[in-house]
Amino acid sequence: xxxxxxxxxxxxxxxxxxxxxxxxxxxxxxxxxxxxxxxxxxxxxxxxxxxxxxxxxxxxxxxxxxxxxxxxxxxxxxxxxxxxxxxxxxxxxxxxxxxxxxxxxxxxxxxxx
Amino acid sequence: xxxxxxxxxxxxxxxxxxxxxxxxxxxxxxxxxxxxxxxxxxxxxxxxxxxxxxxxxxxxxxxxxxxxxxxxxxxxxxxxxxxxxxxxxxxxxxxxxxxxxxxxxxxxxxx
Numbered sequence: 767x768x769x770x771x772x773x774x775x776x777x778x779x780x781x782x783x784x785x786x787x788x789x790x791x792x793x794x795x796x797x798x799x800x801x802x803x804x805x806x807x808x809x810x811x812x813x814x815x816x817x818x819x820x821x822x823x824x825x826x827x828x829x830x831x832x833x834x835x836x837x838x839x840x841x842x843x844x845x846x847x848x849x850x851x852x853x854x855x856x857x858x859x860x861x862x863x864x865x866x867x868x869x870x871x872x873x874x875x876x877x878x879x
Numbered sequence: 880x881x882x883x884x885x886x887x888x889x890x891x892x893x894x895x896x897x898x899x900x901x902x903x904x905x906x907x908x909x910x911x912x913x914x915x916x917x918x919x920x921x922x923x924x925x926x927x928x929x930x931x932x933x934x935x936x937x938x939x940x941x942x943x944x945x946x947x948x949x950x951x952x953x954x955x956x957x958x959x960x961x962x963x964x965x966x967x968x969x970x971x972x973x974x975x976x977x978x979x980x981x982x983x984x985x986x987x988x989x990x
Binding site: 798808811815855 | 914
């Protein structure tokens, strides 16, 4: 059962454009939604995360938009740079003492200059 | 802080052999996770421990996979009778409290 769906599978944008990566989930108990990025040969690293007490979280050029009613959340990367090229994973968990992350299948982002 | 340390970084085993993967979590982190990453399946949860106790092993193939955490400083993932489909990058991670930090992984190749 795929509990976190991610799209698109791959995305190419030009330098300076905004990249938009999308995720949806099914489990209503999920209450923590992080995004990880992974560069080739490296392990995933936390980029930004949101809890559904708010519908937007910003950190520099990275913004998460969260829609609890539709069970969707997205990552917007403003002013994309070639150094942003990586695979991005969304994830979700239900928090608490037994938290475990369920990941989407990833979006491979390429930023062309 | 050296981060989550996984050894070996690469392991090649013959079909039917046993493979043991090691993980040293970040000191002070109470939760330790094992994930498997492949191109086809992406990141798959295998099992996790909290304060050394096994909490959830719902992602573990039951027959050949086992995980242990004998002390707070290391965890092992053992795969018996390895099969080609076990070839993957196995990632160990630790967390405290919510942010999960991954190790660099062990790339297992079963030939």
